[in-house]
Amino acid sequence: xxxxxxxxxxxxxxxxxxxxxxxxxxxxxxxxxxxxxxxxxxxxxxxxxxxxxxxxxxxxxxxxxxxxxxxxxxxxxxxxxxxxxxxxxxxxxxxxxxxxxxxxxxxxxxxxxxxxxxxxxxxxxxxxxxxxxxxxxxxxxxxxxxxxxxxxxxxxxxxxxxxxxxxxxxxxxxxxxxxxxxxxxxxxxxxxxxxxxxxxxxxxxxxxxxxxxxxxxxxxxxxxxxxxx
Amino acid sequence: xxxxxxxxxxxxxxxxxxxxxxxxxxxxxxxxxxxxxxxxxxxxxxxxxxxxxxxxxxxxxxxxxxxxxxxxxxxxxxxxxxxxxxxxxxxxxxxxxxxxxxxxxxxxxxxxxxxxxxxxxxxxxxxxxxxxxxxxxxxxxxxxxxxxxxxxxxxxxxxxxxxxxxxxxxxxxxxxxxxxxxxxxxxxxxxxxxxxxxxxxxxxxxxxxxxxxxxxxxxxxxxxxxxxxxxxxxxxxxxxxxxxxxxxxxxxxxxxxxxxxxxxxxxxxxxxxxxxxxxxxxxxxxxxxxxxxxxxxxxxxxxxxxxx
Numbered sequence: 001x002x003x004x005x006x007x008x009x010x011x012x013x014x015x016x017x018x019x020x021x022x023x024x025x026x027x028x029x030x031x032x033x034x035x036x037x038x039x040x041x042x043x044x045x046x047x048x049x050x051x052x053x054x055x056x057x058x059x060x061x062x063x064x065x066x067x068x069x070x071x072x073x074x075x076x077x078x079x080x081x082x083x084x085x086x087x088x089x090x091x092x093x094x095x096x097x098x099x100x101x102x103x104x105x106x107x108x109x110x111x112x113x114x115x116x117x118x119x120x121x122x123x124x125x126x127x128x129x130x131x132x133x134x135x136x137x138x139x140x141x142x143x144x145x146x147x148x149x150x151x152x153x154x155x156x157x158x159x160x161x162x163x164x165x166x167x168x169x170x171x172x173x174x175x176x177x178x179x180x181x182x183x184x185x186x187x188x189x190x191x192x193x194x195x196x197x198x199x200x201x202x203x204x205x206x207x208x209x210x211x212x213x214x215x216x217x218x219x220x221x222x223x224x225x226x227x228x229x
Numbered sequence: 230x231x232x233x234x235x236x237x238x239x240x241x242x243x244x245x246x247x248x249x250x251x252x253x254x255x256x257x258x259x260x261x262x263x264x265x266x267x268x269x270x271x272x273x274x275x276x277x278x279x280x281x282x283x284x285x286x287x288x289x290x291x292x293x294x295x296x297x298x299x300x301x302x303x304x305x306x307x308x309x310x311x312x313x314x315x316x317x318x319x320x321x322x323x324x325x326x327x328x329x330x331x332x333x334x335x336x337x338x339x340x341x342x343x344x345x346x347x348x349x350x351x352x353x354x355x356x357x358x359x360x361x362x363x364x365x366x367x368x369x370x371x372x373x374x375x376x377x378x379x380x381x382x383x384x385x386x387x388x389x390x391x392x393x394x395x396x397x398x399x400x401x402x403x404x405x406x407x408x409x410x411x412x413x414x415x416x417x418x419x420x421x422x423x424x425x426x427x428x429x430x431x432x433x434x435x436x437x438x439x440x441x442x443x444x445x446x447x448x449x450x451x452x453x454x455x456x457x458x459x460x461x462x463x464x465x466x467x468x469x470x471x472x473x474x475x476x477x478x479x480x481x482x483x484x485x486x487x488x489x490x491x492x493x494x495x496x497x498x499x500x501x502x503x504x505x506x507x508x509x510x511x512x513x514x515x516x517x518x519x520x521x522x523x524x525x526x527x528x529x530x531x532x533x534x535x536x537x
Contacts, residue, residue, distance in 0.1 A: 048428050074430030086425040088418050098411075099418045102430035107411060147430050 001026045001183045002047075002151050007056035009039075009046040009207075016042040018207040019056070024151070029177060029184040031194035034204035035227060040187040041083050043204065044155045047185075048080045049073050060151060075103050079149035083156045083187075085140040089129030093120055093139060096128045100143040112179070113142050116172055134165035141169075145176065152176075154186040158193055170197045191223055203227075241382035242504055250500025252389050252458045255396035256282075257492040259451035260469060261476040262403060263444035265488050268477070270420045270440045273331060273341045277349035278473065279466030281445040283356055284322060285315030285452020286461040290360075293367030305370045312395060312453040319449025324442035331441060332434065349467060356463035364462040373457070388457040399450055404485065406443075416440055479519050481529030491530055495519065 002024040009017035016039045024030050034040050045051040047058060049070040058066050065073050070080075079100070088096050094109065097120070101107045114121035117138045123131060128139060137157055144152060154173075158166045174197060176182055188194045194201055201218050203211040203226045211226065213219070234242070264278050289311040296307035303310075326348065334341045369388065376386045407413040418426040419433045427433045448466075455465065472495070480491030495515060502511035522530070 050424055050428060069432075069434075070424075070427040071430050071432045074428070079430075080428045082425065082428065086422055088421045088425070090421060091414070091417060095414055095417075098414055099426065099429045099431060102415075102432075143429060 001028070001061060002185070003057075003059045003062075004047070005057040005059075007043075007046060007058065008054040009042055009051055010054050011042075011051075015054070016207050017046060020204075020208050022202065022209055024183055024185055026183060027177065027181045028200065029173065029186065029198045030200045030202055031198035032185060032187045032202050032204055033189070033191065033194055033223065033227060034187075035189070038204050039207040040204055041155055042207075044080070044082075044153050044185075044187060047153055048078065071102070074147055074149075077148075077150035079144035079147045079152050081137075081140045081144050081152070081154040081157060083159065085133075085136045087128040087131070087136045087139055089127065091128055092125050093128055093131070094124040096139055097142050097146055100146040103147045105148075109146060113146060116145075116175065117142050134161050134168075137161055137165070137169065138172075141172065145180075149182065151183045151185065154184065156187050156189070158188065158190060166193060173197050189227065191220060191227060195220070238382065241380075243501060244379075244383045245385075246501045246504045247497060248385050248389050250497045252392050252454070253500055254493050254496035255392045256451050256455050256458070256469065257472060257476050257496050258396055258489060259399065259447050259454065260473040261480070261488045261492055262400065262485075263447035263451070264473055265477050265480075265485075266403075266407075266416075266447075267441055267444040270416060271331075271335065271437055272338055273335070273441070274338075274345070275441075275444070276342060276346040276470065277326070277352060278345075278445070278448055279468070279470035280349050280352040280356075281319045281323060281448035281466065282452040282455060282469060283352070283461065283463065283466035284319045285449030286455050286465060287356065287360060287365075287452075288315040288318050288449065289453045289456045290365050290367045290461055293369075297368055304368075305372065308370060308373065308391075308453075311367070312450055315449035315453040316446045317449075319452070320442045320446030323445025324438060326445070327438045327441040332437065335437075349470075353463045353467065360463070362463060364460040364465075366460040367456050369457065392454045392457055395450070395454060399447065400489070403447065407485075412436075412439070475516075475519060479523065479529055481531040484529070484531040487529055487531030 004020060004022040007017050007020040008015065020043065032040055032043065042051060046053055049068055053066055057064060060076055060078060063076055065076055068076070088099065097109050097113065101109070119135055120139055120142055123135065128136065131139060157169055170193060173184060177184060186197065195215060195218065198215060200212065200214050201223065202209050203223060205226060211223065260278065260282060264275060267273055267275050292307050292311035292314055296303040330344060330348065331341060334344055373388045373391060376384045379385055407416060415426070415431050415436050418429070418431060419436050423433055459465070476492045476495055477488060479495065480487030498515045498518065499511050502514055
């Protein structure tokens with residue numbers, strides 16, 4: 001579904017992603033784990049096309065998207081929930097969701113979105129900037145989902161969010177995977193959230209994947225050592 | 230400065246100068262709208278914006294010449310066509326300018342200032358070569374030149390009424406386009422967070438191009454409107470650019486309502502003061518007031534108070 005080959009990404013002189021290889025299958029949830037500064041967010045930005053790849057290749061369903069601008073990647077089925085949510089603060093909740101409709105066949109918010117996130121329906125006429133962190137996270141996921149993606153990227157969706165909402169997010173991710181046969185890649189620092197939602201875990205360190213394992217086989221103690229500060 | 234006038238005369242002068250000021254207000258407003266939309270979205274300060282007014286004015290002039298020579302039956306209505314033509318021509322040239330020049334400079338905002346200033350000089354010379362240095366005026370249709378006797382002392386020119394009508398319609402149209410249409414949603418999303426808008430699937434480069442062209446098109450309409458209050462020369466537009474910047478800054482760059490209020494107050498102040506004292510003193514007083522208010526409110530009259 002998503003294939004990353006020998007990806008190199010750099011900010012000026014400092015290379016952050018070094019020859020990273022990754023494959024994610026259809027309808028699979030993969031959690032990318034790693035400490036701060038190991039390249040999770042950079043990897044996601046490069047997958048989305050916000051940062052250019054210096055070398056290597058990114059392909060979705062064997063379509064090479066490496067040279068495409070972000071909006072072209074959205075057309076090809078990637079959707080992005082960035083770190084820090086990046087809600088449009090002075091658009092209403094409904095307008096925020098509607099920005100994701102550009103690639104949708106119908107320019108109307110499908111009913112099941114509000115079914116997944118009832119709180120967004122209640123808040124639909126409020127400004128996005130006035131929502132709480134957890135509500136903004138749900139809004140960012142809704143905005144990504146309406147573009148009818150095949151691959152959903154979530155960058156640290158649990159960061160700065162209270163535990164009860166983290167559980168909700170885990171539940172929603174599993175639900176949408178079942179409903180829409182989505183492929184989901186989620187970056188995390190918290191192992192138990194990753195073990196809760198993901199089929200497979202990949203650990204990133206200094207810009208490359210250094211450990212991979214299916215949920216059942218993962219040695220939690222071993223992975224924890226990569227995450228310890 | 231009021232000696233020698235009776236109270237009712239002063240009332241009539243205020244009303245008539247106020248109405249003359251409305252035409253100026255309309256030109257200011259349309260120019261400032263275009264400039265503010267472009268600046269708001271792309272942080273590009275378009276120094277050539279005045280030349281797009283000139284394009285609209287010359288389009289109106291050409292339209293009148295064509296109508297006079299080849300289609301006299303059109304003379305009564307050509308002005309409406311001229312407004313549309315001014316918009317279309319300025320929109321098309323704006324689109325080309327964005328495509329061939331501006332889009333390469335988004336990462337260098339200071340250079341856009343220089344580049345658009347250069348463009349404005351090139352365009353002025355272009356006008357001079359095409360239409361000559363002498364000022365021209367379109368022949369306005371008969372009905373547009375009349376006036377409407379409101380009372381014994383107050384006369385309201387018909388062209389002023391038309392200009393106000395056109396401006397009101399266009400301003401409302403821009404408002405609906407920006408706040409009620411899908412295209413406007415894309416513009417507002419791009420203005421607030423360009424990277425995220427692009428990652429949500431919006432083709433921000435195309436949004437930029439159309440926004441720039443729309444801003445120029447509105448300036449083109451301002452040019453058509455302009456022909457009713459002054460004659461058109463190669464540098465007509467550049468005379469208005471300073472006032473237009475003043476309107477945008479005074480109103481608060483992010484606020485549509487602020488732009489309207491500030492265009493109104495500056496145009497009215499100038500027009501009414503001009504009657505009693507000479508034009509340059511009127512300008513001095515207007516500027517002094519604007520500077521004073523900006524010192525108290527550096528963000529402009531109506532700064533937006535949304536958390537960023």
